[in-house]
Amino acid sequence: MFTFRQTTGSLAILFIFGIGWMPAHAAPVPKVGFLVVAPDRGFLGNQEIRSLVAEFKKSYPAALGLIGKDYTGVQGEYAAYLTRAAQELKQNGVTEIVAIPLFLSDADPLLTRIRPLIAAYSGELPVRWAPAMAHDYLIGQIVLDRIAALSAASESDRLILVGAGATDEANEHRLKADLEHLLAYVARYRSFRETDVVVYYERDATNAEQKNKDIKAHLLSRMAKQGRTLLVPVFIGPKFDYSMSLAAWMDAQFKHTNAAYKPDELLPHPNALLWLKKTANRETALASNEIGVVIMPHGSTQPWNDAVETTITPLRSKYPIEMAYGMGDPHIIQDAVSRLEQQGIRRIVFVRMYALDHHMKPVTDYILGLAESAPAGGHDHASEVPPQVRTAALFSTFGGYEQNPEIALVLHKRIAELSKDPANETVVLLAHGEGTDEGDAQWISVMNQNIARLRLDPHCAKLKAITALTVREDWPKEREQAVAAVRTMIEEASKQGRVLVIANRLYGSGPYKTMLSGLNFELSEKGLVDPVLTRWLEDGLTRMTAELIPSKSEQSAAAHP
Incomplete structure (x- = not known):
């Protein structure tokens, strides 16, 4: 009758004998360590950073290197912190370093000074940089949370995101661009009467005093208009104690106005840890036991769900599997993802158990953070933009069981x-x-x-x-x-x-x-x-797992570039 499986089996045999064998002496996977480069914020701010990195170190080889605004280069007083952090990683067996900048923007002046010099502290270990925070949606969610703490109904409010750290006009424009990116993310979920972004200048920048007076005057003119103004700090600023901090300074500047303001910076926030872990997951080779599966069928009454479960049950001994029945319900997906993360899962294969491969893809890709833009209106998702999952896990997806020839x-x-x-x-x-x-x-x-x-x-x-x-x-x-x-x-x-x-x-x-x-x-x-669906699921998971876990030849190439 049909010969689909026989044909597939023959191809599998050719694959095994054609390229499956690898020499026993293939080099091991490089061990990546993470150097978290963070601004010196003073006593209380550094406590926040150390607590964050301590949590991060529970899951990844990591060390903290502080740099301050007085950083003067490879021989300056901050060199000791960076060198010590790199030595800590080397003692943990790390063979290469990824520097993670705990800075909002890649345009931060302090970050731009340290970036080309980081290799001087790495003890001859290869080192590369990960991106800064601003363009990850997890950071956009922090801003949304700060806004939610100030305003439940935003249509009549005016929103101003406040940044800091500019050194000149060109730098101000680059920093503003990242704030505007975060503002665009906020706009997917909240509507405001008006929106704006401003970036304060460093105190020692040329003409900083006048620049900052102009910014304050601009803000006061906005606040004088009808409606309430929300001032949301979007920075990781100095924080020597609760009163000696950039956020407290802002509070003092505007406490006699009608502005709604809370001195809550980007840190501390749970998403900061998720962002660190997510960044590390992108740079870390996977073990097979770190891959989990979320399967999303449409779902219906219990007999319908039970019938689907019969196709999935044979795979549960091979993979950690969580179900997310529904039409891209972000809360159900979040729960499934969180359960896997609690089991130590770092990469997740998300299966759209729908007829064709494009079914539910736009909405779930957005929910999982695989798509930058929210899906347009349509049948396969709610009219409102769905929340994105709060997770450090990375995702691969597939779907479309009817496109399986079997x-x-x-x-x-x-x-x-x-x-x-x-x-x-x-x-x-x-x-x-x-x-x-x-x-x-x-x-x-x-x-x-x-x-x-x-x-x-x-x-x-x-x-x-x-x-x-x-x-x-x-x-x-x-x-x-x-x-x-x-x-x-x-x-x-x-x-x-x-x-x-x-x-x-x-x-x-x-x-x-x-x-x-x-x-x-x-x-x-x-x-x-039918068992055919079990084979479709297993074939897809096998393919995705092979893509996520580097082969021995890829590992060897990575170890000896």
């Missing part, structure tokens, strides 16, 4: 269970369908590919006809036309023989009985749940 095997089973006289029978593969004509045509195209495979079977080749149709069931106007066309087709075909309707959906037959009531046909309600 689905034809399942369809063959369903036809064989009903068919008695193929020459006198018409088969209708009936699917959910999509709202757009383009998407619906793509679904029917995939079904027609499976029909072509079915026609290779001697029994199915005798069938009078095999037709792919959809009912477009979630879009009233399109559904009315689609159901009418399906009913007409079945009614005409039943005059010339038996009509077999195969529910071309994951499980059950959905509303088909109601939609087709009064017609003469036989219905297969089992759907596509």
Whole structure:
């Protein structure tokens, strides 16, 4: 009959013997350590930073190197902190260093001074830099949390993000660009009367006093307008104690105005630790026990869910698996991801257990942080922009079980269970369908590919006809036309023989009985749940795992570039 598995098996054998063997002496994976380069903030601020890095060190080889605004180069007083941090990493067996800048912006003047000199402290270990904080959505979430603490209803409020550390106008513009990026992230979730960003100058910058007076005057003029003004500090500033800090200075500047303000900087916040871990995960080779799986089927009543679980159960002994039933529900996804992280998982394969590979992809890619822009309006997600997961885990995804050629095997089973006289029978593969004509045509195209495979079977080749149709069931106007066309087709075909309707959906037959009531046909309600789906899941997870874990040849190349 069909030979899909035999063909796949043959290819697998060729792969194993063709490139699978590697020499036993292949070099080990380099051990990466993380040098957290942070600004010297004074006693209380440095306590916050040390606490953050201490938590980070529980999971990754890491050390803290402080630098201050008086940093004068490789021979200055801060050299001792950086050299000591690099030596700590070397003593832990680290063979290369990734420097993580605990700075909001890559344009921070202090960071730009230390960046080209970091190799001088690494003790001959190779060192490279990770990006600063501003362009990770986890930092945008910190800003959102700070805003939420000031304002529940924002439409009548004015929002101003306040940065610090500029040394000249060109530097101010670069720092502002990162604040504007964070402001754009906030705008996805909150609407304001007005928005603005300002960046204060360093005290020792040229003409700083006048520049900062101008900024204050600009802010006061904004506050004089109708509506409340929210001032949100977006910096990691000096913090010698609670009163001697940049945030406290701002509080004193504007406490007699109508501004809403809290002296909460970017630190401390739980997302700062997530950001450190996420940065480290990008730079660290994986072990197989650090990969987990989240599977997202549509979900329905318990019988529907139980049927899907039967396809997943055989894989639970091989992978840590969490379920996230639903149509891209961000809260359910967050819970599933958090449960895996609690088990030590650092990379997650997210499976969209939906018919085609684009189904639910825009919304889940955004929720997982794989897409920069929020999805446009449509059927596959809520009208509001969904929250993104708060996690250090990195993601790979796949979906589209109906695009697996072996689905034809399942369809063959369903036809064989009903068919008695193929020459006198018409088969209708009936699917959910999509709202757009383009998407619906793509679904029917995939079904027609499976029909072509079915026609290779001697029994199915005798069938009078095999037709792919959809009912477009979630879009009233399109559904009315689609159901009418399906009913007409079945009614005409039943005059010339038996009509077999195969529910071309994951499980059950959905509303088909109601939609087709009064017609003469036989219905297969089992759907596509079958061991074939288990193989599809396993093949996809095997492929994704191979991409996430470097091969021995890749490890050797990384160790000896």
